[in-house]
Amino acid sequence: MPEKRWSYKPTPSTESVVELSQAINVDKALAAMLVQRGITAFDEARDFFRPKLEHLHDPFLMLDMEKAVTRLREAIENGEKIMVYGDYDVDGTTSVALVYGFLSTFYGNLEYYNPDRYEEGYGVSVQGIEWAAEQGVSLVICLDCGIKAQDKVTLAKEKFDIDFIICDHHEPDDTLPDAVAVLDPKRKDCPYPYKELTGNGVGFKLLQAFCTRTEMPIESLYEFLDLCVVSIASDIVPITGENRVLAFYGLKKLNENPRIGLKALKEVAGFTTQMNIENVVFVLGPRINAAGRIKHAKAAVQLLLSDDYDEALEFAHEIQKHNLERRGHDSRMTEEALAMIEGDEWLANTAKSTVLYREDWHKGVIGIVASRCIEKYYRPTIILTKSHEKAAGSARSVAGFNLYGAIEECAELLEQFGGHTHAAGMTMPIENIDAFRLEFDRVVSKYITPEQLTPVVTVDLKIKLAEINPKFYRIMNQMSPFGPENMQPVFATENITLKYPPRVMKEKHLRLELFEEETGAILTAVGFGMAEEHLERLNTNKYFSVAYQVDENTFNNKTTLQLMLKDIKYS
Known part of the structure; x- marks a missing residue:
């Protein structure tokens, strides 16, 4: 390194620091840090130091919210079967637990579903839609995915007469799915003032709006804030604005009176002190994620929904087992990856990137291993393994370098890819790996600066x-x-x-x-x-x-x- x-x-500026220091009676170093965070006046400092749930925005500022609440109320009034569908990661599983858990306090005709990471892959799957149809589902609330599921939403509607309400936070395409409502603050036409909610956060806004229209006590929703903070911490979103309010009260709930599943998970992890965001990221997040990485995300949802402590402990121990297995894969694969770099003179001394492949590496851990390699060789890194006769990869970047843009320049060697500046995923024919490794390094070398190769x-x-x-x-x-x-x-x-x-x-x-x-x-x-x-x-x-x-x-x-x-x- x-x-x-x-x-x-x-x-x-000295002037702004002195003014704030005097206004709120703190020393100049503390005032300077607040000014760096955009806080320059007494009222702003008060709201920053004392977040309130009343500071949350009106959920109806989100485009399609009225349509979503109207369709949800109609389904409940008509006794329709509703399925809550979420991704297999922490944001997806906490989203399912939030929405299913809240609705189940007063409505029984519900199912939930998380896709299998290996059999179905990310997002809305045909298998998930077919399963919903078999169960007689007529409305799907889709969380932390769905914004790019145009064909799947159309299939559900035309073949099975199933409606979708999408609650997502990823960047949409120009064409949106033909859903009853598409809730996503990142829609270009959405005027919602805060854009950085998690999928769980968008689900929370849907339930907040539902409480408003049905005059249900909003306090019953606040009982689920511990799930919100687990999602916010684990999804590495900005802790600003609404996320900061939700995280503040979520931590309060998590430390004072957590739901039984999270209490059991803390106990099994051996964590006894007050939790902060970092603890959630490193203690709770990896364990919840491990369920979907190693076996199936359903175990995580069952844990988060459990209202029996003995049962919750069983689920927590099962998840802990998955996490230990994940750590074993992580440790072994990291050692193997670093040995491959050190054993290749070009990779160790000349390359500006790392691209490694082994067919026996565990697909659920390759992103973690990419991050581990960056800890020692600080440069854009892609770890590939064999999946369904293809090479499937997970990529991680270094600060300031546009990883997605570099991968995009190698698109002719890939079958599919997606992601953003700092992380991405891809598949390619196995025979393209060597060519991709050289082309990716050529592109990275062209754009990356010496500063970006320095931690x-x-x-x-x-x-x-x-x-x-x-x-x-x-x-x-x-x-x-x-x-x-x-x-x-x-x-x-x-x-x-x-x-x-x-x-x-x-x-x-x-x-x-x-x-x-x-x-x-x-x-x-x-x-x-x-x-x-x-x-x-x-x-x-x-x-x-x-x-x-x-x-x-x-x-x-x-x-x-x-x-x-x-x-x-x-x-």
Whole structure:
């Protein structure tokens, strides 16, 4: 991994920082971070620090919402069978649990369905429609997919007389499916003011609108907010606007009174402390995802819908088993992938991209392995495996590089592909792999810059260690939930030395006592996995700079502030 570069966020104007600092009575460093996030006035700061569910937008601002609610009410009044259909990932399974779970509190003629990742693939499937027809379904509520299912929605309508309400958040094509309602804030003709909802979030807006029209108590819907935050965290969407409100109250529900399935999953994962967005991403998300990656997403929905703790624990243990199997595949495949790179001189030393293929790799884990390879070889990466006599691939990018655009330039070698700037999927004939590897690297080499091949640490502010105290941490923490577009702040401090020699924990982690001579401040810092790279250099460099996040550490019932190191640079 090349040495990281530090990218500093633009410094806000002194005038705006001073004004906000005085208006809300916080120090200038905290005010500067708020200004960086677009918060410059007292009212904006109040709403940011104190999110309220009343801040959620009117759901009827979303195009087709009135049509969707009218058709849903009609189905319920006429006793029609409704099927809730969702994708097999975390957003899809939490969406199904949300909509099915809410409707089932007062209506019984319901089914739910998640496609099989390997047999049916992503999105609305013919098998799913045929199964719906066999069950006598006349309305499908489609969540986290469907926006590009024009042919499937037409098939359902013309052959089986099944209507669709689509709740999606992906970019639509120019032609939309012929559904009763297409709810997607990314529709070009949709005036909805917030565009970054998850599929689960669009489903939530449908139910919010339904409550409004039927005068059902909205509090009954708020009982499902823990599912919303799991979706928001795991789908890596911006934690701004409505997502921030839903995440804030979702975490509150998750920590104070989670649904039985999530409580069981936390217990099986051995997680006992308060959850934040990062914990959801790394503890709950992978386990829920593992059901669809290894076996079938239905197990995740059954867990999330369970109202019996013993039953929920059984489902949670089953999902934990899938997750352990997923981790086994992940670990083995990552080792094999890195060995393939290191054993190929061109790949290891010349290529600007990584494209690897093995026919026995597990299709459900190839995206994770692509990300793991980027941790060591920081460049656009595609991992391929054999699926239905084709090569199926999952691609991941590095910061600032348009992966989708590069793949698009290789389209003549592919059978199909889709995705966005940072992640994509594709299939190709197996005999095209070698040609694709060379062509993709040619395209990447043409466009990628040296900066894009260097991992970045984005720094919010330079501060002194002496500025960090319990009040600073407490106010900073009120800026949470942290996540995309509202990341936990990263600070940089220069001209630091060590109070004592560095300590190594578990042979690979660093524990440092940082000393700021100018102010006399001393703070403990921990650098996970940093011993090999930095131990010797710390022993031979008296002064250095650190980039870090501020956190708390509780040991023997005593809580102290602690710095979590992101990188170290030497004078």
